[in-house]
Amino acid sequence: MGDKLLMVGAGLSGAVIGRRLAEAGHEVTILDARSHVAGNCHTERDAETGVMVHVYGPHIFHTDDEGVWDYVNRFADFLPYKNRVKSTTQGQVFSLPINLHTINQFYGKTMRPDEARAFIESQADKSITDPQSFEEQALAFVGRDLYEAFFKGYTEKQWGCSPTELPASILKRLPVRFNYDDNYFFHRFQGMPEDGYTAMVERILDHPGITVRLETRFDPAQADQWDHVFWSGPLDGFYGFDLGRLGYRTLDFEQFRAQGDWQGCAVMNYGDADVPQTRITEHKHFSPWEEHEGSVLYRETSRECGPDDIPYYPIRLVEEKALLSDYVERARAEQNVTFVGRLGTYRYLDMDVTIREAMTAAETFLSARAEARAMPAFTVDPS
Incomplete structure (x- = not known):
């Protein structure tokens, strides 16, 4: 008879851990406050244009971890995609990262x-x-x-x-290259899931041992109703932010539409301080194997994250690190709760690292159960 396990959050961490533990015979319930799975890498088809939109900003899969690459390809067909970023600055357009063409130009x-x-x-x-x-x-x-x-x-x-x-x-x-390679990443494996990330996560969650409940919030006071809880929400949020809030930057997305090709690339950065947006993203270019007449774009601006905003980038300066250590010390005393993922460990994580850490957390749990040991609150040190 397996344990009754709860994943709080249906993003990559909750999905990957949940799938492995369901495959091992445990009874897994996954809650998410949002109306969809896949967390911030959620994708959906725009009804008007048919463009696959990265709702919370672009996510490009890149990794040197062959095990993670094999894992995601179990659940999605990844097609080739190279991230070639441009930057408008001082009245010209340049290639990023800084490469030989950028320098010469x-x-x-x-x-x-x-x-x-x-x-x-x-x-x-x-x-x-x-x-x-x-x-x-x-x-x-x-x-x-x-x-x-x-x-x-x-x-x-x-x-x-x-x-x-x-x-x-x-x-x-951030590399500087002395050749004409303008591929933003340098990893061996790069691509995009043909049907988007949400379809991939839905397939990961498609297991008879997994129950998913969307638009459902978790009350930490209910943690004792489960044999173990994996929390991928904000670490400080587990405690109701009672010691104060860890600092994040959030993003505002201003959507606009155009016919044809509006900017000729997926990502255009804006380096000048007097231009409010950090970048404009044109989402049909993230699926170069598709053709669409219409285009969906987003102007992206960054600001301090408020209580009702989506936290994107942990700040992790001196003040935040001091508060983080207080929360981590408190979390380590928890029984039967493990904190995972970007928000649960207050770290900026690429998707491949998130998946690898989730795989490790699941195996750590199975080993702990097999050896009758306590599961730790963290499988990665957040500090």
Whole structure:
């Protein structure tokens, strides 16, 4: 006889954990406050144009984890997709990430890779030997010109503060390439599910041992009705935010429509500080194997997350980390509750990492049950 298990949240974490534990013979119930599964990677067909829309902003699948790639391909047909981002800044359009074409176009030169590498090194601020802030990291990487064109204004808009206040670690995942490769990601496996992410998650949840209840909120006071609870909601939300709220940035999406091809690419960043949006996304370009006359686009702007907003990006500055440690200490004392996913561990996670961590959490639970051990509150250290 299996345990009665509850997943709070029908996003990737809840779905992947729930599927594995249902396959192992447990009775799984999944609750979600929204009217759909798949969390923030929810996709749906636009009724007017037929375009597959990424409702909470674009999600592009990319990974080097072959096990995760095999897993998602069990539940969806992934078609090739390369993310080629453009940026409008200082009156021109450039390719991102910064590559040899970007550098030559920006400086009006025709440099070869070794020449460009030497040139950028000459632009970099050599006096910064141990970068502490985002700004110092950028200046040490590429110098002031490229920093101000591509990073400074965009970062101020995205994070709502000066790049001097952000840690250098945020910039460590933005590459500079000295060739003409404009593929935004460098992972071996990249693609998009042909029928969208929601259809993929629905297939993961399609198991006789899983019951899904949408538009249903969970009351943490009811946790003892289950043998174990996996919570993928906000960590502070489990406690009613009674110690204070962890800081997030949220996004506002202004939808507009056009006929034909409006901007010629899926993602156009706006690097200038005086342009309010961080980017415009044109969603039919996320499914390049489809053809649509009409187009659905979103202007995306970032702001501080309020109590009624959807939390997107954890801020994780000094104040938030102190509050996080208080919540984590409290959570570790919980019996039969495990905190998972982006919100449950207050970390920015790509989809492949979310899935891998969910797979690990499920296996940890099965091992704990087999060995009569307690399941930990976290299978990944949130700090």
